[in-house]
Amino acid sequence: MTVISVIIPTYNEQSTILDILQKVKNVEVADASFEVIVIDDGSTDKTVEILEKEPDLYTKLVKMELNGGKGAAVNTGLKEATGDFILFQDADLEYDPADYPKLLQPILNFNADVVMGSRCVAPEYTRVFYFWHLVGNRIITLLFNIFYNTTFTDIYSCYLLYRRSLLDPQRLKTEGWDQHAEILSSLVKQRPVIYEVPISYHGRTYDEGKKIKAHHIIAVIWTIITKRFS
Numbered sequence: 001m002t003v004i005s006v007i008i009p010t011y012n013e014q015s016t017i018l019d020i021l022q023k024v025k026n027v028e029v030a031d032a033s034f035e036v037i038v039i040d041d042g043s044t045d046k047t048v049e050i051l052e053k054e055p056d057l058y059t060k061l062v063k064m065e066l067n068g069g070k071g072a073a074v075n076t077g078l079k080e081a082t083g084d085f086i087l088f089q090d091a092d093l094e095y096d097p098a099d100y101p102k103l104l105q106p107i108l109n110f111n112a113d114v115v116m117g118s119r120c121v122a123p124e125y126t127r128v129f130y131f132w133h134l135v136g137n138r139i140i141t142l143l144f145n146i147f148y149n150t151t152f153t154d155i156y157s158c159y160l161l162y163r164r165s166l167l168d169p170q171r172l173k174t175e176g177w178d179q180h181a182e183i184l185s186s187l188v189k190q191r192p193v194i195y196e197v198p199i200s201y202h203g204r205t206y207d208e209g210k211k212i213k214a215h216h217i218i219a220v221i222w223t224i225i226t227k228r229f230s
Helices: 017-026 047-052 070-080 097-110 131-148 179-188 216-229
Strands: 002-010 032-041 060-064 085-088 114-118 160-163 194-198
Touching (some): 002 097, 017 032, 017 097, 032 070, 070 179, 131 179, 131 216, 179 216
Parallel strands (some): 002 085, 032 060
Antiparallel strands (some): 085 160, 114 160
């Protein structure tokens, strides 16, 4: 039985947190089980109160006293994980856990070490979202492929699944939006067996709570480049 540690950082997601946890709980994959770790990043709404009333929906709940950002929450979750593989899950319903079987197929059938979910490879559906987000994603994906000699189509989707033994969270240096780039760079430099699978996407607008902004691309590009030569 392969154990997947699902890392769910959350900040002020009282309207979606139970829905996403129920979706994760509903996933069934033969020969795989899930360790669900929720990290509350100092929410100021009722997220923690809601979570504490539904302990059957997760394995661990870690409460951070202060808001440190998504990267800090992810790092905290990684240190709590005990599974064979790590899988990141946002709490905002943009990504559907119904895609877990697709993500796990290369692990269970082809002994993959890393699987990236792509919104650009024939997804079942994709909500139309911001044009400049698409342009930014294409730019950083192209740069990543150039520097690391890979063929990814979408490096900044939430769904990154990897063998836990490949990455020591104690060595991570970033805690912002660029952390994802640091993690993927660290994994790829080890030349593991990597697959990419199609996933669906239901992106949020800024009015609906989307947090990433255009200026975050600068730190992402810097991390991709510096990590390649460090």
